[in-house]
Amino acid sequence: MDESEELLGIGAFARRVGLTPSALRFYDDCGVLRPVRVDPASGYRFYGVEQDGRGVLLRRLREAGLPLVDVRVVLDGGEAEARTVLRAHLERTRRTADTARALVEGLLRDLPMEAPEQPLGRAVVGGAELASAVRQVGPAVADAGTRAEFPVLGCVLIEVDDEELRLVATDRYRLAVRVLRARTAGGGPCRVLVDAAELADLATWALRQQYVDVEVYGDGGCLVGEDGERRAFVGRTAEYPDYRLVLEGLDDVRHRVIVGRAVLRAAFAEREKGAALTTRPGAQEAVISGGGGSPVTVSAVCTGPSLRVAFDPAVLVPALDAGVGPDVLLEIASGTAPVVVRSADQGSFTTLVMPVRERVSRETD
Known part of the structure; x- marks a missing residue:
């Protein structure tokens, strides 16, 4: 280093990089951030301005909770090593946070x-x-992989509004909305996010009750049975996707297909992503093809012009399973817009399923 370049005392350098002087002394002793020069008489440490970047990165890594062993790898190792260390630490912090939250x-x-x-x-x-x-x-709640990246998608949204109780779930590829008409209701519009697994446990208890009073508080709520037994649940604080915008933004329906729910499920169940449903004007049938399977014709009531739309069975089949009754109604705007899946005799339950790009199999189609 050129002797004419400015050196900073430990206090000035600490202010520049957001660390305390005592922390800088510790990192010097650990060999993580050495001063440029140490005065042999006084022992004072001096740092160069070119060390700002390393000092700031060191502070950020420690704020993120990385141990010094990993900090050294990020500071002095290669890019691939740094990414490996950071991803491993991210996974550890997620597991720790999940455990703490559950407790x-x-x-x-x-x-x-x-x-x-x-x-x-x-x-x-x-x-x-x-x-x-x-x-x-x-079925519309996100799987474990998606929840690790977007924890809020592992929750179900509960809303009380205008004498209705609404349950909403989405994993970005599906959106499910179930509306229950309340026998009695009170209070203003409110909402709470509940972990899907916790809500499933509560549902098992609710099944044994003739009636359940769903109460929503600021940080959670509880279910109250007829005998006064209370089952509390904890609310999650997070921004949930605005499902109303999605529903209001749907294009006008151009095609409607009514088909047996079990028949449609069987036709898609063993296929791979990209299997397609085809309808033609005036035909009282639909054809399911592609996705690694032979074409299958099923009886259907179809309205609208010709249509060919592809699905991922891993997304569509659970949506069909969630319905009730023997029939399912598909409302379709186009081959690329969200498809509304309804139980034909239960308009209060709506699922949106995203179409996918068609997979063509030359051997079977």
């Missing part, structure tokens, strides 16, 4: 509800109805 939620559930607190909203619905609604929206 705290358990503690909160074990605490008695505060008697003076009044719910923001409440709705009384049939216990079996609530359990069925949870089962129906469940």
Whole structure:
């Protein structure tokens, strides 16, 4: 280093990079951030301005909780090594956070509800109805891989509004909305996010109740049975996708297909992503083809012009399973727009499924 270049004392350098002087002394002793020069008489440490970047990165890594062994790899190792270390640390922090959250939620559930607190909203619905609604929206909850990246998609949104109880779930490829008409309701519009696994456990309990009072509080809520037994749940604080914008933004329906739910499921179940459904004007049938299987013709009531739309069976089949009754109604705007999947005799349950690019198999199509 040129002797004419400015050197910074430990206090000035600490302010520049956001570390304390004591931390800098520690990192010097550890060999992670050495000063440019140490005065032999006074022992004072001096740093160069070119060390700013390393100092700031060191601070950020420590704020992220990386141990010094990993910090050294990121600072001095190659790019591939740094990425490996950072990804491993990210996974560790996620697991730690999940464990801590589960423990705290358990503690909160074990605490008695505060008697003076009044719910923001409440709705009384049939216990079996609530359990069925949870089962129906469940397939649209994100899988473990997606939840690791977007934890909020592992939740179900519960809304109380205008004498209705709504349950909403989405994994970005599906959107499920189930509306229950409340027998009685009170309070203003409110919502709460509940972990899907926790809600499934509550649904098992609700199935044994004739009626359940769903109460929503600011940080969670509870289900109250007819005998006064209370089952609390913990709310999640996160921004949930605006499902109303999605529903309001749907294009006008150009095609409607009514088909047996079990028949359509069987036709898609063993196929790979990209299997297609084809309809033609005036034909009382639909053809399912592609995706590694032979074409299958099924009876259907079809309206609208000719249509060919492809699906991922791993997404479509669970949506069909979540329906009720023997029939399913598909409302389709185009081969690329979200497809509305409804139980033909239950308009209060709606699932949106995203089409995919068609996979053509020369051997079977």
